[in-house]
Amino acid sequence: MSETPSRRGRRWRPGPTSTGADVALGVFLLMVLAVFFVYGEFGAAMEKWARSYDGLAGQEEIRRIRQQEANRIGYFMATTLGVAGLAVWARRRWTAGLMVVGMLLFVVLLGLMQHADR
Known part of the structure; x- marks a missing residue:
């Protein structure tokens, strides 16, 4: 009798998905982040x-609002990185790549906002 060895101790991870579904999910998540x-x-x-x-x-209120905007971009960057980490865990490499591109766009926007304040 041959028995298959048990996979005790292994964590469950989803299997790889098709490239089209992966890219569609990444674009959808980028659009959701962009809308917010x-x-x-x-x-x-x-x-x-x-x-x-x-x-x-x-003018003091405007400075406060600008600080809140910069904080919001930081939160979006952290959220985007978190979603990219989940995509890597779920073996969705295109989604993870698009999230990293989205995070880089937030970095550019933050730099432009800092430059505009001067």
């Missing part, structure tokens, strides 16, 4: 525009 990012940036821009008429007190 644009929504937050639009709200912050409208608030800065409204505060621009408040004189010195408004």
